[in-house]
Structures are given as structure tokens and as C-alpha cells.
Amino acid sequence: MHIVVCIKQVPDSAQIRIHPVTNTIMRQGVPAIINPYDLFSLEEALRLKDRFGGRVTVLTMGPPMAEASLRKAMSFGATDAVLLTDRKFAGSDTLATSYALTSAIRKLHEEEPVDLVFCGKQTIDGDTAQVGPGIATRMNMQQLTYVAKIEDVNLDSREITVQRRSEGGVQVLKSRLPAMITMLEGSNSMRFGTMDDMFRAARTPLKLWNKDTCVDDEAKVGLKGSPTVVSKVFVPKPRAEKAKMIEAEGGASAQAAAAIDMLFTTYPKLANDLVR
Amino acid sequence: MSQAPANPPPAKKAAGGRKFELSEELKAYKGVWVIVEQERGKVHTVSYELLGEARKLADKLGVEVGAVILGAPGPFINEISGEAIAYGADVVYTVLDAALAEYRTEPYSKVMTDVVNTFKPEIVLLGASTLGRDLAGAIATTLLTGLTADCTELDISPENRSLAATRPTFGGTLLCTIQTLAYRPQMATIRPRVMQMPERDGTRTGRVVEVTPNLAEDIFVTKVLDFIPDSDQEEAQLAFADIIVSGGKGLQKAENFKLVWDLAEVLGAEVGASRPCTQAGWVTSDRQVGQTGKTVRPKLYIAAGISGAIQHRVGCENSDVILAINSDPNAPIFDFAHHGIVGDALQILPALTEQFRQRRLVNRKAS
Numbered sequence: 001m002h003i004v005v006c007i008k009q010v011p012d013s014a015q016i017r018i019h020p021v022t023n024t025i026m027r028q029g030v031p032a033i034i035n036p037y038d039l040f041s042l043e044e045a046l047r048l049k050d051r052f053g054g055r056v057t058v059l060t061m062g063p064p065m066a067e068a069s070l071r072k073a074m075s076f077g078a079t080d081a082v083l084l085t086d087r088k089f090a091g092s093d094t095l096a097t098s099y100a101l102t103s104a105i106r107k108l109h110e111e112e113p114v115d116l117v118f119c120g121k122q123t124i125d126g127d128t129a130q131v132g133p134g135i136a137t138r139m140n141m142q143q144l145t146y147v148a149k150i151e152d153v154n155l156d157s158r159e160i161t162v163q164r165r166s167e168g169g170v171q172v173l174k175s176r177l178p179a180m181i182t183m184l185e186g187s188n189s190m191r192f193g194t195m196d197d198m199f200r201a202a203r204t205p206l207k208l209w210n211k212d213t214c215v216d217d218e219a220k221v222g223l224k225g226s227p228t229v230v231s232k233v234f235v236p237k238p239r240a241e242k243a244k245m246i247e248a249e250g251g252a253s254a255q256a257a258a259a260i261d262m263l264f265t266t267y268p269k270l271a272n273d274l275v276r
Numbered sequence: 277m278s279q280a281p282a283n284p285p286p287a288k289k290a291a292g293g294r295k296f297e298l299s300e301e302l303k304a305y306k307g308v309w310v311i312v313e314q315e316r317g318k319v320h321t322v323s324y325e326l327l328g329e330a331r332k333l334a335d336k337l338g339v340e341v342g343a344v345i346l347g348a349p350g351p352f353i354n355e356i357s358g359e360a361i362a363y364g365a366d367v368v369y370t371v372l373d374a375a376l377a378e379y380r381t382e383p384y385s386k387v388m389t390d391v392v393n394t395f396k397p398e399i400v401l402l403g404a405s406t407l408g409r410d411l412a413g414a415i416a417t418t419l420l421t422g423l424t425a426d427c428t429e430l431d432i433s434p435e436n437r438s439l440a441a442t443r444p445t446f447g448g449t450l451l452c453t454i455q456t457l458a459y460r461p462q463m464a465t466i467r468p469r470v471m472q473m474p475e476r477d478g479t480r481t482g483r484v485v486e487v488t489p490n491l492a493e494d495i496f497v498t499k500v501l502d503f504i505p506d507s508d509q510e511e512a513q514l515a516f517a518d519i520i521v522s523g524g525k526g527l528q529k530a531e532n533f534k535l536v537w538d539l540a541e542v543l544g545a546e547v548g549a550s551r552p553c554t555q556a557g558w559v560t561s562d563r564q565v566g567q568t569g570k571t572v573r574p575k576l577y578i579a580a581g582i583s584g585a586i587q588h589r590v591g592c593e594n595s596d597v598i599l600a601i602n603s604d605p606n607a608p609i610f611d612f613a614h615h616g617i618v619g620d621a622l623q624i625l626p627a628l629t630e631q632f633r634q635r636r637l638v639n640r641k642a643s
């Protein structure tokens with residue numbers, strides 16, 4: 001079984017700071033991590049490899065420093081890793097990104113047929129949830145998003161049964177390989193890598209691919225291949241006024257009384273809802 | 277799956293929100309569409325919220341609002357069409373086929389691709405739900421066009437009549453406005469409860485266009501074996517609650533969260549929480565409010581012991597009234613709450629509970 005897992009290196013966004021004067025993102029010193037949603041997909045892929053054998057290839061498109069994330073993924077147990085990196089990819093939106101990643105997956109597929117592609121449900125920096133569906137559509141693979149559980153895989157009949165989260169319930173879907181899957185957060189938890197995997201991760205050479213390795217149409221990647229343009233980036237404007245403070249002498253119960261009085265007099269309509 | 281590109285290569289592509297001219301072919305794209313999500317006859321309210329938003333955009337552009345309803349033929353389709361019109365649609369496209377009974381990516385994206393290529397709307401909006409995100413990602417690829425996910429604000433750029441879609445980025449630290457200039461349609465998904473529910477107007481009239489795609493079920497690989505409805509509908513209740521009492525890390529330990537439940541019970545409110553509380557298992561994760569949780573817009577949001585980090589703020593700042601309780605007078609939550617109490621939530625919550633309970637008793641006696 002050949003499984004490709006697409007991951008993305010993202011800044012640990014909890015630690016991003018905005019420069020107070022220039023209003024730009026201060027990236028220096030912000031640690032980079034594997035997009036947390038990708039780990040659920042990677043773990044699921046590794047479990048399938050444990051069960052059925054075969055290999056898990058991790059793939060990322062990004063700057064050279066994204067190598068660290070690929071090595072991390074190998075230290076969990078991924079078999080090998082491809083870093084798709086090229087200046088020409090800079091500025092790619094989701095449509096261009098899914099084109100570039102699909103090009104790389106096609107090349108992997110030529111080397112050894114790909115049965116499953118896993119993507120993260122979404123990323124924490126872009127948060128678009130579009131790259132997975134983009135790849136599935138381009139590869140003409142079955143698209144199985146928000147998967148809570150893989151119930152069954154049958155390599156002979158090439159059938160796969162999954163539980164997919166949908167609004168108000170869970171769909172049980174029977175589908176066929178090849179398929180693209182995104183896993184729901186919390187559906188599993190990432191293993192600790194073995195000592196062997198850690199050594200292997202440090203030693204194994206990565207496949208370094210660029211646009212010439214696999215991309216047919218240069219016009220479809222980077223800014224040129226991206227229908228969307230970012231026209232403005234800005235800091236959320238603070239509310240004009242700060243909160244009006246409710247002050248009262250006499251501790252918590254006086255403060256509570258003052259708060260309730262304030263709510264009832266300022267929002268008479270709300271009062272009906274509050275003391276139904 | 278049809279991969280026919282709807283868009284020839286752009287003649288000239290301008291950057292930024294600047295002036296630019298659409299090709300004649302793309303000028304034919306007219307109207308603002310909402311894909312109305314119905315599953316088993318039940319409409320996701322985000323679709324009505326989006327019809328309200330589509331109405332505003334269409335009025336700015338001087339075009340029609342279209343609502344697309346996909347599903348199996350059934351009596352509820354007429355009813356949903358009527359609702360779509362009442363919430364702002366001028367024309368409803370009903371796309372009906374047995375293969376569309378349950379949501380599946382393949383048949384839905386196939387028919388939506390064809391319907392968009394036939395009727396050529398300039399803007400297509402979907403809810404950022406599991407259905408909307410799954411479908412939007414697929415059809416933006418078949419249509420080879422731009423899609424902006426999880427928008428919080430939509431507008432028409434006066435310079436070029438394009439959709440200006442604003443969304444949080446970098447974990448909510450920043451907002452960015454994204455445009456799709458030389459491609460049509462322009463697509464966006466919007467999270468539930470971010471946009472205001474429009475007034476329902478039962479006197480509105482509109483046209484219904486029936487589309488019968490005649491799908492052959494055997495070409496679709498994925499089959500729905502079963503649907504297991506959620507046993508507890510708590511999720512829906514939090515998103516649509518009129519009153520929410522939320523607790524944060526400032527409550528210090530799991531047991532203290534009971535104070536939040538107590539106040540919520542007296543007020544008939546739902547309980548929400550910040551992420552550290554759901555992560556610590558003090559409450560279930562479906563109660564998390566914020567960027568990676570629920571977006572809520574109740575009439576009253578009471579936040580106790582919540583610092584007001586941007587990722588929490590984006591989930592609750594559209595509430596009508598926000599009352600924050602925090603021991604730190606400089607907590608960021610006071611930057612966007614309407615009213616604040618500086619104090620110990622462990623004392624103020626029970627005091628509020630007690631006094632609301634008394635007021636309710638007084639009210640009951642009076643009436």
C-alpha cells in the first residue's frame with residue numbers, strides 16, 4: 001500500500017506578534033511546527049501502514065526550512081519524504097497549491113501507484129480546508145473529508161468504509177481506492193517515534209523536487225496561477241469604546257446587583273429573556 | 277468529472293483592489309448565488325444568513341440573488357424554495373435527482389459545476405460547514421476559480437465591482453481582504469452565525485427554475501451506507517442560544533465550572549468555554565467558543581475568567597451584549613466587551629446566580 005500524506009509547516013500562531021508601529025507580522029523567532037491537523041492524518045496513515053504494510057511518503061510544498069517538518073514526520077514513522085520547493089511557487093493560493101502538490105503526487109504515483117492521499121482537515125495559518133478537495137478533484141480520487149474513523153479497508157476489492165462527520169450526524173460511506181482523506185481532529189493521537197525511526201529520520205536523504213521535476217505548466221503555480229489576490233492585510237480594529245465598568249462598594253454581591261440593574265435598565269428587552 | 281475550465285486565461289490581471297476590466301466572456305457572469313444547504317429536509321440556517329448577505333451584495337451590484345437547492349425530489353423542496361425567497365432570493369434553482377438525496381462530493385460537485393457553467397453567477401456563497409467546505413473546495417477546482425474560506429465580512433469593491441472577502445489569518449491575529457479579479461465566479465465560504473439572520477418577508481415573490489440533471493447513480497463510486505444522527509443536539513443549541521455563560525481558565529479548576537452551569541441554569545442559558553477549559557476536559561469540546569470552536573452571537577454573552585485572546589474574541593464579538601468578569605482590569609477582554617466587572621469570578625458568578633434567582637421569583641409572583 002502506498003500512502004501519501006501532505007503536511008504543511010506553519011508558524012506556531014499562538015506566538016505571532018504584530019509590530020506595533022509597522023503593523024506587520026514579526027516572524028523572527030516564531031517557532032515552526034507541523035500543522036496540528038496534519039498529525040491526525042499522518043497517524044492514521046501510519047496505522048494503515050502498520051496493518052497492511054507498504055509505505056508512507058510525506059510531501060510538503062514550502063521553503064527549504066520545511067525540511068525540519070518532514071524529518072519530524074519521518075521520526076514518527078513515515079518511510080520517506082519529498083520537499084517540493086521552488087521560488088516560482090511563492091504566492092500560490094489554494095488552487096495553485098493543489099496543482100503543484102497534485103503534480104508531485106502524480107510523479108510519486110508513476111514510481112509506485114498511490115492508494116491513498118491524506119491531507120490535514122485545514123491549517124492553522126491559512127485555515128482554508130481547500131487543498132485536500134483540490135487534490136482529490138484533480139487526481140479524480142474519491143473525496144472523503146472530516147473522517148472520524150476508518151472502519152475498514154479491503155485491498156482485494158479496493159473498498160474503504162469510513163465514518164464521516166456531517167451536520168447533525170455521522171455518515172457511513174463506502175467508497176473505493178484511490179481516495180483522498182482528511183481526518184477529523186481528535187480521531188487518534190500521534191504516537192511516539194521509535195529510536196530507530198529517529199535515527200532514520202536524521203539520516204535519510206530527502207527528495208528535493210522543484211518545478212522542473214514535476215510541474216508541467218508553470219503558469220499554474222505561484223502568483224500567476226492563483227486566482228485570488230490579497231488586496232489588504234490589517235490588524236482588527238479595536239472597538240471604539242472599551243467596556244463600561246460596573247463599580248459598586250460592598251463586594252461581589254453589590255457588584256452583581258449593580259450589573260443586573262445595569263442590564264435591565266440599558267437593555268429592557270433583554271430583561272424579559274433573563275427572568276423568564 | 278468535467279474539468280472544463282470556465283475561465284480562459286485572463287487577458288490582463290491587475291493586483292490589489294485596483295481598477296481593472298473583465299473580459300467580455302466573464303462579464304456574462306451575473307448575479308449572487310447562495311447554495312442552500314439542506315440535509316434530509318432540514319435547512320442549515322447559515323444558508324438564510326447568507327441570503328441576507330447576498331441580498332446586500334446584489335443590491336450594490338444591481339443584480340439578482342439566486343438560491344440553489346440540491347436534493348432528491350420531495351414535498352419539502354417547495355417549502356424550502358418559499359423560505360429562500362422570503363429570506364431574499366429572487367430566483368430559486370431546484371436541482372433535483374435521487375442521486376442527490378444525501379450529500380456526497382461527487383454528484384454534488386458534478387451538478388454544481390454544470391449549473392454554474394450554465395447560468396453563470398458572478399458570486400457563489402456557501403456556509404463554512406462540513407458540507408459547504410467539502411463542496412466549495414471541489415467545485416472551485418473544477419471551475420478553476422478563486423475561493424476564499426471562512427470569511428467574516430463581504431463587500432463589493434467600488435473600484436472594480438469585485439467581491440472583497442475579508443477573513444482572519446494567522447490564527448486571527450490579522451485580517452486580510454481577498455479578491456478574485458480575473459476569474460468567475462468568485463467563491464466564498466462563511467462561518468455560521470457570523471452574518472446576521474435577515475428578517476423573513478413572507479410577501480416577497482420570486483421565480484423557481486427547475487433543473488433536472490438526470491444522473492446515473494452507477495457512475496458514482498461512493499455510497500452512503502448509513503446516517504447516524506447525533507444523540508445530543510448540544511452543538512446546535514450553543515450556536516443558536518440567546519444567552520451564553522462562558523467560563524475560562526480564570527476559574528482555576530474543573531469543580532469551579534459548576535458556578536458557570538449554575539448561572540446558566542437560572543438564566544436558561546447555554547454554557548460555553550475558552551479553549552484551555554475544553555482541552556483540560558472541564559467541559560466537552562463542542563462548547564468551545566472561538567476560532568477553532570463555535571462562532572456565537574447571543575443577545576447576551578457573559579464571559580467569566582476569560583482573558584479575551586483574539587482566537588476567543590472572533591467567536592463571540594458579534595454578540596449583542598458582552599459582559600466580562602475578570603480580576604485583571606487590563607485583561608484584553610475589556611477591549612471588546614460592552615460591560616465589565618473587575619473582580620473574582622468565583623464570587624461574582626454565585627452572586628449573580630443568587631440575585632437572578634430572586635428577581636425571577638419576584639417576577640413570577642408579580643405576574
Ligand SMILES: Cc1cc2nc3c(=O)[nH]c(=O)nc-3n(C[C@H](O)[C@H](O)[C@H](O)COP(=O)(O)OP(=O)(O)OC[C@H]3O[C@@H](n4cnc5c(N)ncnc54)[C@H](O)[C@@H]3O)c2cc1C
Nearest residue numbers: 014524525526550551566567568569581582583588603621
Ligand atoms: C490556532 C489557535 C486556535 C485557538 N482557538 C481558540 C478558540 O477557538 N477558543 C479559545 O477560547 N481559545 C483559542 N485559542 C487559545 C487562545 O489563544 C487563548 O490561549 C485562550 O483563549 C485563553 O483562554 P482563557 O482566557 O480561558 O485563559 P487565560 O488566557 O489563561 O486567561 C484567564 C483569565 O482569567 C482571569 N482570572 C484569573 N483568575 C480569575 C478570577 N478568580 N476571577 C476572574 N478572572 C480571573 C485572568 O486575569 C485572565 O485574564 C487558540 C489558540 C491558537 C494558537
